Amino acid sequence: MYVxxxxxxxxxxxxxxxELFDECSKAVYNHAFRLTANWSTAEDVTAxxxxxxxxxxxxxxxxxxxxxxxxxxxxxxxxxxMRRAARRHDDALARLPRGExxxxxxxxxxxxxxxxxxxxxxxxxxxxxxxREQDVFALCVWAGLDHAQAAEALGVxxxxxxxxxxxxxxxxxxxxxxxxxxxxVTGDRGPRQTWETR
Numbered sequence: 102m103y104v105x106x107x108x109x110x111x112x113x114x115x116x117x118x119x120e121l122f123d124e125c126s127k128a129v130y131n132h133a134f135r136l137t138a139n140w141s142t143a144e145d146v147t148a149x150x151x152x153x154x155x156x157x158x159x160x161x162x163x164x165x166x167x168x169x170x171x172x173x174x175x176x177x178x179x180x181x182x183m184r185r186a187a188r189r190h191d192d193a194l195a196r197l198p199r200g201e202x203x204x205x206x207x208x209x210x211x212x213x214x215x216x217x218x219x220x221x222x223x224x225x226x227x228x229x230x231x232x233r234e235q236d237v238f239a240l241c242v243w244a245g246l247d248h249a250q251a252a253e254a255l256g257v258x259x260x261x262x263x264x265x266x267x268x269x270x271x272x273x274x275x276x277x278x279x280x281x282x283x284x285x286v287t288g289d290r291g292p293r294q295t296w297e298t299r
Contacts, residue, residue: 107168111161118158122151125169128244129176135243136180136235138224146183150176173244174254177236226276234269241266 109117126147133146153175154168161168227235240251241262248266252259 107161107165108163110158110168111163113158118155121154121168121172125167125172126151128169129172132173132176132239132244133180136177136239137183142183146176146179149179149183153179170240170246170250170254173240173246174256177239177254181232223273226273229276230269230272234265234272237262237265238269238273242270 106117106120110121129150130143130147133150134140134143137143137146150172154172157175161171227238230238236255237251240246240254241248246254248259248262251266252262255262
């Protein structure tokens, strides 16, 4: 089945590419959201990922399994490129004369989400990882790829994926501490669980 759809997409079959989108767009979006922590940006990453996949379709190996790892690898690169562009944009804005500050109500809205503090701690710890560790962690833990699929997505050996993932998990476990006792929610459900790096 996968060989057939790989060949069809490689040959420019739009219907086959539509099937690929239907099968993998949710996984790509979820991966992008975990990388960016922003719904709107994740939608942009998803759209750009499939545009880039269509552009690169001629590079698809006719043999192999699901194209999901390939798409997640593209999404990882698209996210990285968008971050670079955003940094350049922010740097350019920082050089402009400062006007009167306008209140930002986005933080107030986000603050209503129950797990915002936990997500912020995770994002901060994740942001301190090396880029290559971030990529492997996002693909293996958040996107659920196995080591071989992540290696395929990133174009590195499986052993490299394993060592980077091990380092990333160790650093995150050390960086993300449980909330203080007075911040835990108690009741029938017990204390709120802390984020794990399974």
